[in-house]
Amino acid sequence: MSIEEVVRHLAEISRRQQVITEQLTARQDRMEQQLRQAAGSSQFSEVSAHRFITKLSDLDDIDAYLHTFEVIAERERWPKESWARMLAPFLTGEAQRAYFALETPKNDDYKALKKEILARMGLSNISAAQQFSQWSYDDKQPVRIQAANLSRLGRLWLLGGDTTAVQVAEKVVIEKMMRALPRRLRTLTSMRNPDSLAALVEAVELAEAHVARETGERAALPPRRVNAPWRPVEGTTRPGSRPAVPSPVDEPMPTEPTTLSAPAWTAGCVVHRNVPPEAPTRKVCLDGKTQTATLDTGSAITLVHPNTLKYHQEGKGRIPITCIHGDTRHVPAQRVTIATKSGSWRIEVGVVPDLPVPLLLGRDWPGFDDLLTHHQARSARTKKNSKGRAQRDRQPALMATESDRGGESSSANLYYDLFQQITAGGDFGRAQREDETLKHCWPQVRIIDGNERFPSPHPLPHFIVQNGLLYCVAERRGETKTLLVVPRTKRETVLELAHTHPMAGHLGAANTIKRIRDRFHWPGLDGEVKRYCQACDICQRTSPQRPPPSPLIPLPIIEVPFNRIGMDLIGPLPKSARGHEHILVILDYATRYPEAIPLRKATSSAIAKELFLLCSRVGIPAEILTDQGTPFMSRLMADLCRLLKVKQIKTSVYHPQTDGLVERFNKTLKQMLRRVVAEDGRDWDLMIPYVLFGIREVPQGSTGFTPFELLFGRQPRGLLDVARQAWEQEPAPQRSVIEHVRDMRGRIEKVMPIVKQHLTEAQRAQQRLYNRPAQPREFQPGDKVMILIPTTTSKFLASWKGPYTVVERVGPVNYRVRQPGRRREEQLYHINLMKKWVAAPGHLVAFSEETSPVVHIGEQLSPNQKAELQALVGQFRDVFSEKPGRTTIIQHDIITPPGTIVRQRPYRVPEARRLAINDEIQKMRKLGIIEPSRSPWSSPIVMVPKPDGTLRFCNDFRKLNEISKFDGYPMPRVDELLDRLGGARFISTIDLTKGYWQLPLSESAKEKTAFSTPGGHWQYRVLPFGLHGAPATFQRMMDILLRPHQPYAAAYLDDLIVHSESWEEHLSRLRRVLLDLRRAGLTANPKKCHLGLAEAKYLGFHIGRGLIQPQQNKIRALQETPQPTTKTQVRAFLGLAGYYRCFIPNFSSIASPLTDLTRKGQPEKIQWNREADGAFQALKTALTSSPVLHAPDFGCPFILQTDASDSGLGAVLSQVHGDEEHPIMYVSRKLTPAETRYATVEKEALAIKWAILELRYYLLGRRFTLVTDHAPLQWMSTAKNNNARVTRWFLSLQDYNFTVQHRAGASHGNADGLSRLWSGWAGLSNHSTPPHNTLPFLRRTPRTRTTLRGGECNEQLYATSPWSQISPSWTFIKPGSDTAGAHQAERHISPTYARRR
Known part of the structure; x- marks a missing residue:
């Protein structure tokens, strides 16, 4: 690349970078402008809001504050969707908590926020209605202000929310009706806050039912003194009060002192300066501010500390309050609003500067009973394992007054009751005269009010009567003293004051006796005081004396080193x-x-x-x-x-x-x-x-x-x-x-x-x-003991804990103890760490009534055997309980496809059944069966009538069952259970208490059992009825539980049975089973348990003494069955009769006309004919002659008799006992059309093959004798045979060890009769009764018990046949009739077959 190209390339890159920079700068400018606009808008809202609104303070009226905010917001044209957000920064206290308590969508809704704030401040439409109705004119305030306040209350009451004119009128009607209700009904109704006329009617009906139930319970209580009614100060009114009706009181004795006014409470009293730690407290809202209120069941007036109030107004009147000691004082009165979740009420309270609590709720507040009920229910749950005496479980009251509430009585302070009983002289004299333990004292009275009945001198001790009271004159420490004789009803009071009261100091029995003997007397005083002190709970727990040690048990001497x-x-x-x-x-x-x-x-x-x-x-x-x-x-x-x-x-x-x-x-x-x-x-x-x-x-x-x-x-x-x-300088000896x-x-x-x-x-x-101070001691299972356990702070400091229950003895000096509430439910303790728990006399009575269950015991047992069994029941009091337990063996789980939820709308419940549903819900909540639910699942409920007219609470889980995974755990075979039990001499049956409710659900399964009622949404904590997997899970649990007891115990669902041959063995086995029930946390219903029986009813059969019979009530129900008219009714009859088919010979042939009516293609409304009627009557008659079968003895050899006819096969399994052959089981079946064409030898061989395979449960692995009336079959198993079919059949029986024996047909009546019975009668269509030559055979035909889904059954030979009683109008089926499949149809309609999966 040349230099020009490089420069050109660099210039292009620089240009592109400049363009990108300009674009980023423009985008940044736009974003900053948007942020400035948003910040300016927000700042304007906050500035404008702060300009007009101030923070809510404790002195502000919440309703006026919200009204002012609304006026400002509308004037400034703030958007309504922003009102809640703009108001939130200015809220404080309870109003602020109301804002944060609302969910996210609702806290932006100003109407919802305002409603929640007013409700928390006690200014709901209900409280507004109460304040409106209680408003009175005050001449000290301007009329304009009063009119504005009254108008505001009226609008809040009548126009709260989007109210129509019809709803306004309905509110006026509701208010009028509420004010006309009696006080108790008004209190209960107001707790439900009815918002419509229909809701008011429902609430009043429920309140009437509650009051009627309360009245019935209170009628059984003894009359109690009623304190003087509340007297308002002139110029003040008591909300919701009505004229007090004085209750009748006992007529005073002539010498009884004048009754003072009802003692109330005086603030600053020494007795009440300290609040008892167990005093009940609840959170309430006082004028919009949350306070902790102390509930005082003995207080007639609600009191408040002045520091608790927002503002304290003087000159509003004064209220008199009286202490239990009689001191009276007047305190200022002020009207306040007290609100809870149940509602809010505005009442007049007393302002007490030296009140030891912020707020003391009395019974004049309408919501008191509801709060107290919730507190007692919570206390009962947290203290359900406490074994303290009933007197200490009472809640002490700070005040000792009681308002006159139309005859209502309150649960009083314990010590107040004591003082009141002592001062009630009239009652005391009457109690003396009515006490049976003092009957012998009255004839020994020597002086009555100074008049001598006997001449002096009078011996010491002697009795006198002064002012209607009985006294004993006796010598105490060298002085003659007059001692008041205490009746039985007052002795508990004396013992409490002389020993348990803090001023008594829990001294020993000797000092307590001395203290009482100086003032009181009654027969057996010393012994009763000793027993009381010995049973004192606090003394037992803090006693420094340990029981004497148990004798030393030497360890075995070990002779092998390091063994x-x-x-x-x-x-x-x-x-x-x-x-x-x-x-x-x-x-x-x-x-x-x-x-x-x-x-x-x-x-x-x-x-x-x-x-x-x-x-x-x-x-x-x-x-x-x-x-x-x-x-x-x-x-x-x-x-x-x-x-x-x-x-x-x-x-x-x-x-x-x-x-x-x-x-x-x-x-x-x-x-x-x-x-x-x-x-x-x-x-x-x-x-x-x-x-x-x-x-x-x-x-x-x-x-x-x-x-x-x-x-x-x-x-x-x-x-x-x-x-x-x-020192010796001697060489060591040398050794090899x-x-x-x-x-x-x-x-x-x-x-x-x-x-x-x-x-x-x-x-x-x-x-x-070691054994010098030792004493042999022993505990029995079920005994209550105290355990010396180190404290949690130091293992060197120990204290007595308990009482706990002894489960069993493990070794000479070790015991397994059940200790609820501790980390380990059961623990092994040495006897030196245990001492016997002595219950108080009152506690003993309750204990015996609660834990001495009434269990049915066999009448045939001897007195010693009954005593042993009663002792065993007493040791397992916790197992025999009508309250369902809770097992730890297994949990039930409901497995459903992921993402699938069953949500059904609840069925509409009739109004008349809502009360029954609420009662069932409360019962199940009390037992811990259900709990409130937030589950998205929901199944409907139905109320099913019981035979006694009451209603059964049921759940419709059909939709849930459709998507739930099926559990194929097998149920036990009824026939196998009966075979095991038939020969037992002692039988005990145990029925678990609501068995399903003792099996907990897994956490994932709980929400799937949710259901809805008119009162809420609930879910089960335990296994409910109606789930198709419930029987399998429950049977699995019972099999796990009884696995160590399989030789002598069995269970079919919640029906347990224990059987034995000897009494000692039975007692030991029963104890082991009950012990495992206890360890598993299961309980048994004592009313349904039967122990030590010779004969028992089990699974529909009557068993025992080696016999098996049907239950008579089931036979009676079958006989009373009317003639069926539909296929469903025919199936139901055959199902009931088929359960006892083992007692009816050739059941399939007799029932064939009825099973034909249930075939596919037959009309639902059946056509009744003579054949069906004959079969119907024959099945009824066959079960009326008390059929009996014998149980098999697997220690004796079996005899199998077989035979075949042209139309059927028959077999009899029997055993020889003594010189008599007893049938064990009879089976028979009809031949198929193809089998009817077999040769005779093939039919006889088929009978042998079919009978051995049918009875393989009894014959496989045992040597038995095969008896046949067909002579060629004697050698056919060993000789060469040209018939390939017979050869295959005998080769298939090579696993069985039997000897073939020939018996002539004349001596082979049992099996021969079963096979030929149908054949012999099939062609007798023109005979009304069996021919004469068949009657001898019929009389020797035994009852049969063919199959209980498998074919194993028992049989007893009887002298006559039920067939001889068959109606003459019966027409028998001919050989050519189509009966194929009848036996299979019977199996499908049998109840035993239906229970199998």
């Missing part, structure tokens, strides 16, 4: 110069040979490494004993022990005495190191070998020999030996290796018996010393 070793860790210690902080201690239990290894970190890997190095020197131990420290419980240690086949033994928690040998050596090792280390203490790891040598060469106290000598068979050469040899080994073995053989003897004597001495 069992103990391990422990010491540290952390001061870090040595080499970085070591811990010591791994290993001690051999046979030789007491110690090892101490310094470690830098106490990790599992470091311990495993050192342990393996030790094994390389002394061999692999068989057992390792450690505590439950984290390094020893790790997965690495478990894998190492599993790899080396080492048994890992762990001590129980907080009981290191189990590994006491190592713990004692730790103390010795630390003492020796402390004495030999340097001053800086950083060389302790270097001194460990020296210290270990000193320990190893000293004889151990228990063995009497040195550890070195027991391990190596010789005495080590120590420092003393070196010094001695130096063989001599050395021989001497070492001889020495060990000589020493080991001595060591064993020394260990035994040492153990006896230690046991004798």
Whole structure:
């Protein structure tokens, strides 16, 4: 390239760069201009807004502030879509929180923002209506201001939102009706904020139902004193009040003091200066400002601290309040607005300067009951595991007054009740006279009001009556005192004040008795006080005395060195110069040979490494004993022990005495190191070998020999030996290796018996010393105990926790304890850390009523057996509960295609059923079955009537089931279960409580079960009814649970059964099953459980004593079935009868006319004929003669009898017991049209092949006898046969081991009858009854139980046949009739077949 071209190219590049620069400059200028315009517009808006509007302050009226903003915005022509955005910077406090609480689209909408702000400030249209109705003229304010305020309230009430004229009129009607309602109904109705007349009617109806239910519950309570009504100060009115109607009170005794006015609360009272920590509190909005309000159930008046108010106005009147001690004072009154989510109300409150809380809500505030109900429900959820006494669960009140609310009673303060009971003299005298425990005292009264009934002198003690009250005159500490006799209803009060009250100090039983005996008396006082103090919850938890230790259990003596070793860790210690902080201690239990290894970190890997190095020197131990420290419980240690086949033994928690040998050596090792280390203490790891040598060469106290000598068979050469040899100057003896080994073995053989003897004597001495204060103790499963557990702050400080429940005994001194609320639900504890929990008397009553379930027990049991079974039920009180549990075994998951959602509109619910739906929702929420949902899924609900007239809550999950993945887990076979249970002597059936509700759902499945009701959107937390995968998941859970109990327990869904041959075995098996139910978190319905039965009803059958029968109620239902008129009704009848087909001989042939009616092509409305009616009546009659079958005994050989006829095959499976042959099972079937053309020998061979394959469950792998009436078949299995079909059949039976036996047809009635029964009657169309020559055969025909989807069933031979009772009008089917497929149709309509997948 030349120079000109280069210059030209550079010039072109420069020109292009200049063009690009000019374009970028122009674009930058345009962007800066746009930014300046946008900034100028924004600045203008902010400047113009700040010019007219100021920030909202606490003194501003929110309604007037918003109205002013709207006037300014319209005057300045600000766009309405920007109003909310322009107002936001000027909001403060609750108004600002309302703006940020709105979602993004709504916080730009000024109307939505204004509505939210006014609602949070208590200025909704509801509160405006209340203020409008409560407005009164004030002569101290200008009329113009009052008119403007009233007009504003009217507009806010009637014109709030886009209100039409019709809605304005409806609001006036609502207001009129609300003001006319009774107070209680008005309070409950106002909580629902009805915004239409229809909503008001619904709210009033619900309120009436609630009040009626409350009245029924309150009617059962004893009458209580009603405090004096609230008396307003002149010039003030109480909102929503009505004239108080005084409640009737007990007529006072003549000597009863005059009743003072109802004591209220006085601010500054000593009793109420401190707020109880358990006092209920809730967040409320006071005049637009959020405050924490304390709920006081005993207060008649709402009180507020002046600092809580925005402004305090004097001269508004005064309110009298009275303390429980009778002191009265008047405090200023002021009207405020208090709002919650339930609504807002404007009421008059008292302003108390020395109030200990900002706001004290009383019962005069209309929303009080709603807040208190929510608080109690929340408290019940958080304290549901608390076992404290009921009195301590009451919520203490700051105030002790109670308003006269139309007869309502409030839950009072505990101590206020105590003082009130003591001062109620009339009640006290009546209680004395009505007390049964004082009946013997009244006849012993010697003086009545100064009049002697008996001459003096009067012995001590004696009884007198003064002013209608009973007293005991007795001597106390050398003085004669008059003691008030306390009736049973008041004793709890005395005990509370004398022991539990803080001023009583929880003194012991002796001091409490002395305190009470100086003032009161009642029979059995000492014993009752001792029991009360013993059952005091606080005393049990803080008692310094520990129960006496359990006797010492000696450990087995280990004779093989390093067969069992103990391990422990010491540290952390001061870090040595080499970085070591811990010591791994290993001690051999046979030789007491110690090892101490310094470690830098106490990790599992470091311990495993050192342990393996030790094994390389002394061999692999068989057992390792450690505590439950984290390094020893790790997965690495478990894998190492599993790899080396080492048994890992762990001590129980907080009981290191189990590994006491190592713990004692730790103390010795630390003492020796402390004495030999340097001053800086950083060389302790270097001194460990020296210290270990000193320990190893000293004889151990228990063995009497040195550890070195027991391990190596010789005495080590120590420092003393070196010094001695130096002084003696004698050469060491020379010995060969063989001599050395021989001497070492001889020495060990000589020493080991001595060591064993020394260990035994040492153990006896230690046991004798330890057992001096020891006492044998024992706990039973189900007992309540307290556990001594170290606190979380320090493991050296322990306190009693509980009460917990004993699950089982593990070893002589260890127990497994259930401890809800702790990290591990069940834990193993040593008995020395446990003491028995003593419940209070009132708690015992509730405990027994709640946890002593009524379970049906077999009547045939002896009294001792019943007592044992009752004790077992008592030990598993938590398992027998009507409340569903929650298992941890498995979760149910609903797998659906990704991106697919089922969302159905809810069905319209009749108005009359809404209350029932709400009740069901509340019940399920209380049990934790459902929870509020935000799921996009939704399935409708339906209310299905029950037989008793009530409604069942159901979900329609059909759409969800269509897209859900099917679970093919098999259900158990009913026939196999019956075969296992038929021969049992003792049977127990257990029915789980709402089984599906005890199985939790996975997190992903919960939202898919969502459903909607008129009250909200909900979703299930547990497995609901109606999901097609529910039975499979539940059966899988039961199979996992009962896997260890398969030989004696089974379950079909939630129906469990346990069976045994002996009583002791049955009790033990039942205990193991109940224990696993407890561990799984499952509960059983006690009303549906039957234990220790000889005969039981299970899966529709009556089983027991070796027999199987149908249940009579099912047979009765079948007999009462009317004549069907449609194919559906025919299928339903055949389904019920087919479940018991095993009891009907030749069921398929009898039911053939009915199954023909259900064929495809037959009309839905069937044509009833004589054949169908005959079959219908025959099936009914066949089940009326109480058919019975015997259960198989798999320990006895089976006998199989087969036969064939021209039209059918028959077989009988039987066994011989004693001298009698008992049929076990009868099966039969008809021949197909092709099989009817077989030769006789082929039919007989077909009967053998079909019967063996049909009964393979019983015959495969066992030797049995095959009986046939066809003589050629005796040798056909071994002889050469030219019939290829028969040869193939017999070759297919080579896996079966049987002997063929011939029996003549005359002696072969069982199988022969089954095969020829249909054939013999098929041509008798002109006979009304069976011919005479067939009756003997019929009388010997047994009942058959053909198949329960598979063909295995049982049978009992009966003397007569139900066929002899068949109606004479029955016409039998001829041989040529088309009956193919009838048997298959029966299987499809059988309920057992339908349950199979």
